Amino acid sequence: MAESPKKRWTLRTKKYILLLILGWSVLMFVSLSWNWQVTHDNNIEKARLIARSFYDLTIEFRRWGTLHGGVYVPITDTLQPNPYLTVAERDITTTTGRKLTLVNPAWMTRQVFELISKRSALPIISHLTSLNYVNPVNRPDAWEETALKEFERGVKELSSETTLSDEPYMRIMRPFMTEEACLKCHGHQGYKVGDIRGGISISVPLRPHFEAEAKEQKTLLMSHTLLWLIGTGGIMLFSRNIQRHQRHIVESEEKYRILFESNPHPMWVYDIETYRFLTVNDAAVNHYGYTRDEFLSMTIKDIRPAEDVSPLMENVSRVTTGMDKAGVWRHRKKDGSLIYVEITSHTVDFGGRRAEIVLANDVTDSLKLEDQLRHSQKMEAVGLLAGGVAHDFNNVLTAIIGYGNLLQMKLAPTDPLRAYAESILTTSQRAAQLTQSLLTFSRKQVVNPLPLELNGIIMRVEKLLKRLIREDIELRTELTHGNTTVLADSIQVEQMLMNLVTNARDAMPRGGTLTISSVITDLDADFVTAYGYGQPGPYVRLTVADTGAGMDERTRERIFDPFFTTKEMGKGTGLGLATVYGIVKQHRGFIDVESAPGAGTSFHIYFPLSRVDSTRSAAARARELKGGSETVLVAEDDEVIRNLTRSVLTEFGYQVIVAKDGEEAVSLFGENRDRTDLLLLDVIMPRKNGRDAY
Structure with a gap:
């Protein structure tokens, strides 16, 4: 099988990268070696300069002593007359009887350096020597003897690294020339001015210089290592850029194969x-x-x-x-x-x-789906129409059934008209069942809020929610262990959850994590004031969070607008979140959104925490109404239904106050507050609906 161009390029690029890294490594090694040697040479040169400085100091010190013919010092136990000094008046006695001896420049220099040697563990050693020495102390060692012989051949200076007493030293030696003043003590040896009388060797300890050199070399090693790493990283970065560029070229060349063949x-x-x-x-x-x-x-x-x-x-x-x-x-x-x-x-x-x-x-299947979608939309429109018709028709049926029941109650069992009344009721019940079917189809049932455990609703629909999302999305639930009873319609809450989960699924086309959580929290007055309704206190916060694409501020401000959508044409109606907003508002709750581009989206929904135990609500609903003489305030805008309701209640002994709309109901309740026992309000009325009137 032939190698692909991409593979050939990869092997070739790796070879170039390795050669670059190898070349950089060799360069760094050469630089380190050169600097290493330069550091050593510099430290040796420093020691050599010190030795030369001491040589110059020694010469000047001797020159001063020579110019003055030496120095007379008292004779002591530690300083006796120099037996090798053969000059007149070597030893003298002062007028006070004090004995003095002459210390010539050579002896003076030697004593000074001996004093220095005693004060240092690694002293700088100065040694005056000659092949024609007088004092055995001035006898040259092997290195000095070699140097003295080189001076006779015209060499002006000799230096080298050597070892003295197991310590490394830099030794330098220069010839010592005979001057006029030197003939006083050494003229008898046959020297003339300008002759090489000997040499002075200066030995400088190298250990301090080597220690400094080790530190410098350590710094060099670290700096070169860092430089090598930076250079290697640069090569890798450069190679990555080259690789990206080359890959782009290769991919461009292979676009036909990739897009076409695959x-x-x-x-x-x-x-x-x-x-x-x-x-x-x-x-x-x-x-x-x-x-x-x-x-x-x-x-x-x-x-x-x-x-x-x-x-x-x-x-x-x-x-x-x-x-x-x-x-x-x-x-x-x-x-x-x-x-x-x-x-x-x-x-x-x-x-x-x-x-x-x-x-x-x-797109054969897509066109079929579009036809199905159009059919679904048509059925949705039919459902809306059916819901409206069923609502109005239901009011008519209510009156027919109500008056039919009243008529049946008024007729004796043997009355021949009773059969007609029963037929009317039977037919009306069949029509009512048809109306209920239409309402069910159009989802126009009346909201029935009951004390429910919000956590229970979430757990009940969790399996259904998992079917709504794809396999590449992980659904997590993090529910509080506290009481999460809220006054809610379970069907609407389930619908809200499905809408939010569907929205989160569409926001994560490449998969992600969807988290549904609940927690008990207290909302203060400032929070409630910001929304303009509700009461501060304990709430259950339901959070639906995704790790999707998120949204910007402009989009976030409009997500609850009806028919607003960021999806592609035909991918959404723009009513999902608007429906969620309506459900939350209907439950006297709050909804808040946190989102940023690339940071996912979190919907926080707050439901008022109910003090009623959900397990006791069924028993509470099962209690029978007592009485038969109480006063009932009835508010109904349909005159037929209003009159029917008044007739039925009056028939059973109740006192009835009727109102034709919400405003009148509020007014009549204010006038009859003390004697009103029950409110019976229509949900939809002009001027003020039943909920607002309540």
Whole structure:
């Protein structure tokens, strides 16, 4: 199997990178070695300079002593006359009887350096020596003897690293020339002015310099290591950029192979002049049923129904530029079946030919789904109409059934008219059942808030919610262990959860995590004031959080607007979150959104915490109303229903106060507050509805 261009490039690039790193490493090693040696040479040179300075100091010190003919000092136990000094008046006695001896410059210099040696563990050693020495102390060692012989050959200075008493030293030696003042003590040896009388060696300890050198070399090693790492990192970064650039080139070269050969949708290239297929991908072969050779012997007219060929040719003749073209066409497969395909094409140069590259997306199923969607929308519209009709028709039926019951109650069991009343009631009940079916279809049932455990609702619908999301989305629930009883309609809360989960699913096209959590929290007056309704106190906070794309501030401000959506055309109605907002408002709750681009979205919904135990609500609802003489305030805008209700209640002994709308109901209640025992309010009324009136 031949290597792919990408693999060949990868191997070649790795080789170049390794060569660059190797070259950089060699450069760093050479630099480190050179600087290492320079550091050593510099420290040796420092020691050599110190030795030269001490040599100059010694010469000047001797010159001073020579100019003055030496120094007379008292004779002591530690300083006796120099037996090797043969000059007149070597020893003298002062007028007071004090004995003095002459210390010549050589002896003076030696004693000074001996004093220095005693005060230092690693002293600088100065030694005056000669091949023609008088004092055995001035006898040269082997190194000094070699140097003295070199001086006789004209060498001006000799230096080297050596060891003295197991310690490294830098030794330097220069010739000591005879001056006029020197003849006083050494004239008898036959020296003349300008003769090499000997030499002075200065030995400087190298240990302090080597210690300093070790520190400098450590710094060099660390700096070069860091520089090597930085350079290597730079090479890797540079190579990565090169790799990215080269990959772009390789990917550009392989785009045809990647998009064409590996595309799951049928693709082909045809000659614009002859309409003949030049190449096709495997998806085209598999989808249309023709072999590759069959395709290459055909033209694009061969896959179109005969009645569509003329429009096809007209469309092809308009292809004069490299602009993208798109459209939906009918194609015929090898088995004769017709399919609808969405065509996207672009003019290209294919081997010197002007050709068209085509991507064909089979939209047959999509068109069927669109038909189903249109049907669903039509049924939704029918449902809305049915709901409205059923609501009005239900009011009429209520009056018919009510008056039919009253009529039946007034008739004796043997009255022949009673059978007519029973027929009216039976037929009306059948009509009521039909009305209820219409209301169920249109989802227009009256909201029935009951004390419910919010956690229980979440756990009950968790399996359903998992079916709404994809496998690449993880659903987590983090529910509080406290009491989460709220006054709510379970159907609406379930609908709210499904809408939020669906919205979160669509916000995570590449998968992610969806978390539903609950917690008990207290809302203060400032929070409630900001929303303009509700009461401060304990609330159950329900949070639905996703790790999706998030949204910006402008989008966040409009997400609850009806028909506002950020989805593609046909992917959403824009009513999902608007419905959620309506449900939350209907439950006297609050909803808040936290989101930022790339940071996901969190919906926080606050439901007032109910003090009623949900387990006792059923028993509370089962209690029977007592009495038969209480006063009931009835508010109903439909005159027929209003009169029927008054008649039924009056029939059972109740005192009835009637109002035709919410405003009148509030006014009458204010006038009859003390004697009103029960309020019976229609939900929808003019001027003020039943909920607002209550």
